[in-house]
Amino acid sequence: MLLDPPEGHLSISTNPILEHIHRRLHFLANSFFSLMDEEEDQTHSLIRNLVNSTSARYNLHAMRTKYLGIILILSIFAVSSAAIAQTRLKKKWIREAMFYKKLPDGSVRCELCPRRCIIPEGERGYCQVRFNKGGVLYTMTYGNPAAVHIDPIEKKPFFHFLPGSKALSIATAGCNLRCNFCQNWQLSQTTPEYTRNYDLPPDSVVAIAKRTGCQVIAYTYSEPTIFYEYMYETAKLAHKAGIKNVMLTCGYIEPEPLRELAKYLDAIDIDLKGFSDDVYRYIGKGRLKYVLRTAKVAKEAGLWIEITYLVIPTLSDSEEQIRRMARWVVENLGDTVPVHFLRFYPHYKLTNLPPTPVSTLERAIQIAKEEGLKFVYIGNVPGHPAENTYCPRSGKVAIRRRGFFLIENKVDKNGYVKECGERLPGVWK
Ligand code: SF4
Numbered sequence: 001m002l003l004d005p006p007e008g009h010l011s012i013s014t015n016p017i018l019e020h021i022h023r024r025l026h027f028l029a030n031s032f033f034s035l036m037d038e039e040e041d042q043t044h045s046l047i048r049n050l051v052n053s054t055s056a057r058y059n060l061h062a063m064r065t066k067y068l069g070i071i072l073i074l075s076i077f078a079v080s081s082a083a084i085a086q087t088r089l090k091k092k093w094i095r096e097a098m099f100y101k102k103l104p105d106g107s108v109r110c111e112l113c114p115r116r117c118i119i120p121e122g123e124r125g126y127c128q129v130r131f132n133k134g135g136v137l138y139t140m141t142y143g144n145p146a147a148v149h150i151d152p153i154e155k156k157p158f159f160h161f162l163p164g165s166k167a168l169s170i171a172t173a174g175c176n177l178r179c180n181f182c183q184n185w186q187l188s189q190t191t192p193e194y195t196r197n198y199d200l201p202p203d204s205v206v207a208i209a210k211r212t213g214c215q216v217i218a219y220t221y222s223e224p225t226i227f228y229e230y231m232y233e234t235a236k237l238a239h240k241a242g243i244k245n246v247m248l249t250c251g252y253i254e255p256e257p258l259r260e261l262a263k264y265l266d267a268i269d270i271d272l273k274g275f276s277d278d279v280y281r282y283i284g285k286g287r288l289k290y291v292l293r294t295a296k297v298a299k300e301a302g303l304w305i306e307i308t309y310l311v312i313p314t315l316s317d318s319e320e321q322i323r324r325m326a327r328w329v330v331e332n333l334g335d336t337v338p339v340h341f342l343r344f345y346p347h348y349k350l351t352n353l354p355p356t357p358v359s360t361l362e363r364a365i366q367i368a369k370e371e372g373l374k375f376v377y378i379g380n381v382p383g384h385p386a387e388n389t390y391c392p393r394s395g396k397v398a399i400r401r402r403g404f405f406l407i408e409n410k411v412d413k414n415g416y417v418k419e420c421g422e423r424l425p426g427v428w429k
Contacts, residue, residue: 110131146195160426171221251291262301343380
């Protein structure tokens with residue numbers, strides 16, 4: 001049965017109540033599982049299967065009695081919040097998408113990211129925030145960020161881009177990858193009906209950036225590609241107002257939308273999850289080649305590029321992967337592109353692995369230097385000397401950092417190290 005949406009709101013699901021129950025249970029169950037002991041694995045998978053099926057197929061008798069109460073409470077909560085969720089999505093947050101094709105049978109092909117979803121009438125794409133209604137593709141992430149923060153630019157991380165500047169950072173719900181270690185999974189692995197959203201159209205974002213003295217607007221946290229139209233319009237206005245725009249991305253975007261966006265972007269940080277298709281398939285159902293293509297397109301477009309590489313124990317920490325990645329960056333992007341090796345911490349569904357040993361990260365920067373990279377950093381280890389930028393000429397610290405904070409900066413507005421006159425690559429004014 002369809003519920004009539006309240007005035008001023010748009011229902012986009014063919015069965016919003018059932019869909020809400022399914023999503024809410026899935027979300028709560030994931031939170032719940034992360035708190036449970038490993039020895040209960042068998043019961044977990046039973047519940048997980050149950051949650052992943054439609055509500056009509058619940059077989060309560062198959063479960064252990066001790067979890068019946070919990071599931072009952074979750075179900076009541078899910079049902080009671082269904083109506084609330086429907087009112088959370090305002091009509092003005094829904095816009096016709098850019099980059100799609102209408103197909104003769106009423107379906108549409110989204111051409112924003114390499115998944116190129118074919119979306120039948122009434123359905124959503126893989127990212128769950130784009131839907132086909134009446135043969136038109138809509139985005140439901142326009143002007144409704146669920147996260148708005150002012151961060152130091154170092155947190156993104158950008159180390160060669162306006163050090164010490166403030167970045168107004170925004171993100172909506174949704175992602176086009178499903179990484180099982182995502183540290184922002186409450187934001188990325190859901191949709192805007194289920195997040196608390198600010199009502200912040202592009203001009204308001206720019207106004208806030210100006211009012212708060214942010215030199216940069218960062219599109220970050222979840223995957224900005226899925227709120228492309230919002231990012232694009234905001235970046236356009238910010239560019240006009242003299243505010244710089246940076247994108248933190250998994251790199252899952254098609255070349256044409258990236259080229260169009262790059263007219264207003266200043267920098268991009270591409271987040272590598274590893275350097276093999278196996279890793280991408282395992283953690284996020286993706287393909288490495290598309291991410292590498294994005295990096296090449298960004299270079300052609302003249303964007304300042306920094307690369308982050310998450311060093312996940314047993315998955316992406318092998319010498320062979322790190323060496324191939326470093327070599328690829330040198331050959332395709334240049335030896336002055338900063339590469340950040342990030343320490344992995346267990347998050348979301350990938351909790352059976354330990355944090356990356358610091359020695360592994362130190363080995364990674366050594367390998368990267370052997371392959372010719374000039375600026376390599378360690379992230380998520382506050383106080384480590386590899387957070388600093390060293391002058392290639394004198395070997396002395398040119399920019400000193402601790403965690404996300406700038407402690408000392410000896411680089412002038414033209415990129416020259418004041419003590420020795422060496423010019424560092426980057427964007428400095
Ligand atoms: S942006 Fe979303 S709908 Fe479009 S191709 Fe990618 S996953 Fe599919």
